[in-house]
Amino acid sequence: MNSIDLALMGIKNLLRRKARTILTVLGVIIGTAAIVVMVSLGLGMNKAFEQQLEQYGSLTMIDIYNYRMYDIMPQDSSGSGTDQVYLDDDTVAMIESMDHVEFAIGFKRFDSKIYAGKYENYSNVKAVALDKLALMNIKLSQGVMPTAEGHYEALFGFQVAQNFYDPQSRNPYGNRPQVNIFEDKIELLPTSQYYEKRRPRGYILQPTGVTSETDWNYAWDIFMDYETFEKLKADFDRKNKIENGSGGTGGSTRKPKSNEKVNKYDEMKVSVDHVKNVQEVQDQIKAMGFEAYSLTDALENMKKTSAMIQAILGGIGAVSLFIAAIGITNTMVMSIYERTKEIGVMKVIGAQLKDIKRLFLFEASMLGFFGGLLGIAFSYGVSFIINSVISGMSGDSGYYGPQILSYIPAWLALLGLGFSTVIGLIAGYYPAVRATKLSALEAIRTE
Amino acid sequence: MSNLKEIIIEIKDLRKVYKIGTEKVVALNKIDLNIHKGEICCVLGTSGSGKSTLLNMMAGLEKPSRGTIQIKGEAIEKMNEKKLAKFRQKNIGFIFQSYNLMTALTALENVAMPLIFRGTPRNIREKVALKHLEMVGLKDRYKHRPTQMSGGQQQRVGIARAFVGSPEIIFADEPTGNLDTKTSIEIMHIMWKMAREKDQTIVIVTHDPEVALYADKVIHIRDGDIQSIENREEDDVMEKYIKPYEATYVKI
Incomplete structure (x- = not known):
């Protein structure tokens, strides 16, 4: 049949x-x-x-912090003989030499204040190497990435522009004023100090771009070039006779003694080529004595x-x-x-x-x-x-x-x-x- | 004359005993029988005589308790189900008392059924099936379903189905059992004619002596034993038995 x-x-x-x-x-x-x-x-x-x-955040990103620096030294601490580990350019280079690592980038956070006319806003400035920041492929909704050559060029998180308030108002946080960061004059003070009467002169920022609304990772940050900001900060401190280290909580710019290692960065991000390698790289970084986090833990x-x-x-x-x-x-x-x-x-x-x-x-x-x-x-x-x-x-x-x-x-x-x-x-x-x-x-x- | 022809069915020392509870019922006692190629055979007996049991064993539907049945030299009782199915497909046609047509299928599809199982391509099998429907006089009814046909017509479809694969042997189990006399005559006449034309062997089981008029060989069976075998000259059957018998009914 x-x-x-x-x-x-x-x-x-x-x-x-x-x-x-x-x-x-x-x-x-x-x-x-x-x-x-x-x-x-x-x-x-x-x-x-x-x-x-x-x-x-990206699944291939590892965040590194150095919270251990105030801890009693861990016994298994590895590294170059000293127990203390630091987030500096040497660390960046060391991590970048690891397998599967695409690049590593360091951030230094400074509490700052920005002004737009009568409005003000407390924001973090994250000082960073701009050429590396470009590698992170941060999505923008407006403008372009800042370049190192510009004077006080900055990338704004999209929430920053919305966080201005009027200190004179009776209800300063109720009615958020609309500030157009590209047209209004934006002035930066690299300190979070409160000024009762007259505030010192700040530095005029040139916002070049705003991050995309779909990405909340960088929503509240202002990114600036590391060297440029360092100079700005030093200039400000000198003019206003602020003693080293008292300018801001996060901004200790105390001059290092020669050969003494300091934390050039508060925070580092490491980009890994593939999700499956994240765990391996993360373990290596932890072995160096840093705290490292990635979303793979959560994902697993x-x-x-x-x-x-x-x-x-x-x-x-x-x-x-x-x-x-x-x-x-x-x-x-x-x-x-x-x-x-x-x-x-x-x-x-x-x-x-x-x-x-x-x-x-x-x-x-x-x-x-x-x-x-x-x-x-x-x-x-x-x-x-x-x-x-x-x-x-x-x-x-x-x-x-x-x-x-x-x-x-x-x-x-x-x-x-x-x-x-x-x-x-x-x-x-x-x-x-x-x-x-x-x-x-x-x-x-x-x- | 029939002795000159080859033996197609050879039954030796056949016995069948049924066990019903603890009691033994002898259906067939001791049967020895030869059927020759081209013979039209009639097993005549009352109900309970064992005639149906004999037919079932010849068709391989039941296993004998003892003895052998050889068809075309092959021992039927030794074959397994699979072999039997193959053997039946190739050599045997079957006509039932209650026609047993597939009600969902048309006359043509019913007739073509055995060819479907053989794997014959559709166009060929429909042609062959239509030819056989024509032989039984139902060519114009090929699209009708069994429910739209009379008993006589259904049995004619059944006959066409049995003959469609040109088997060497056709078994018929009380083919006229459900039909009136006039229709029975039609049916028997068709069967007789078709078998004669192609020299096919038919074994008919019946209790009706009038059906036996069409046979070359009548086997009288009673209580599991063959009482007598009546052989007729093949050439005489038409003239001596069929014609006079049919003449009495044609007038009606």
Whole structure:
């Protein structure tokens, strides 16, 4: 018996018993949809995790701090003989020489004040090597990156412009004034000191760009060239006779004695070529005696949690598909009882055992296949509803972007379809074997 | 004359015992029988005589308790299910008392069924099936379904189905059992004619002595034993038995 005839006969048989076929397929639809939607929720969660982490920062970035410098020296401290470690250009060079490291960049933070006319604003100035800052590919919404040659050029975090307030106002933080940083005169004082009466003259900044609203990593910072800011700060301190080290909490610019190492930077960022190498690099940096953080730690945990949730959700879905499989078996067994005579006649008039087996397996797998096909179409519908309705209810929270709850990639759809077909095939095996074992005599005797 | 022809079915020392609970029921006691190629054979007996059991064993649907059945030199009782299915597909056609057509299929599809199992391509099998429907006089009804046909018409479709694969042997189990006399005559006449034309062997099991009029060999069976075997000259059957019998009914 050739396959096309067999397929036609099988489909005819299924169509002959419409009600039962539809009901069985319905079971498979629900089973497949359950498993696909459940897994899609898990995948959606994964995707949301990643999206969220992207908001916090790049997954290939490692942050380094030097909080240990005030600690009692750790016993296992490695390095160049001294127990103390510092974030300086030597460290930068050392880290950059590591495998998988693309570049390392240091930041020095200064508490500062900026003025725009009568409005003022406390902000961090982060002094940085501008050529390295360019490597970080910070997204801008306006303007360009500052260049080292410019006079007091600065990159503004997009929140900085919105944080001005009027100190004369009775409700200074209520009505935020609109300041256009590109047009208004922006004056910088490299100190967070409060001036009762007259404030000293500041330095006119030239904002060259604003960071993108989609990236909150640099929202409150002002980036300036390290050397330029150092000079500015020294100039300011000299003019206003501020003693070294008392200018700002974060801004200790105490002149180092010769050969004494100091922390040139408060903070460093290390860019790694690939997510999978982040952990390795991070461990090496920790071994040097620094505190190092990266989002891979969080990502690992989140992935573990989400894998577990996915397994549980998938398990729940699997139960419904299992029930659907029993439904297929039941339908096929019922079908055998009903068709006992027909099977017997077929055997007597020349059907081979394998023809009968194949016929029943085909019918069962078709129940699985069509159930799977419709189930996946149904899943896409459910997924769409979940994403549009539930996500819509929580509002389009700009901080994390639109939330994806259910995500069905093509591989999941194909897998679901294949799985339901195979389930149908397995569910049909017992009835098929049973059909071949029916005695032709018993079959034709049945009246 | 029939002795000159080759033996196609050879039954030796055949016995069948059913166990019903603790009791043993002897369906067939001791059967020895030879059927020759091209013979139209009738196994005649009352119900419970064991005639159906004999047919079932010849068709390989039941295993004998003892003895051998050789068809075309092959021992049927020793074959497994798979081999039997192959053997039936190749050599045997079957006509049932209650027609056993597939109700979902048209007359043409029903007739073509055995060819589907043989893997014959669609265009060829439909041509062959249509030819056989024409032989039984139902060419114009090829699209009808069994439910739209009378019993006689359904049995004619059944006959076409049995003959479609040109098997050497055709078994018929009470082919006229559900039909009135006039229709029975039509059916028997068609079967007789088709088998004669291609020199096919038919074994008919019946309780109706009038059906036996069409046979070359009538095997009277009673309580599991062959009582007598009546051999007729093949050339005489039409003139001596069939024509006079049919003449009495044609007038009606």
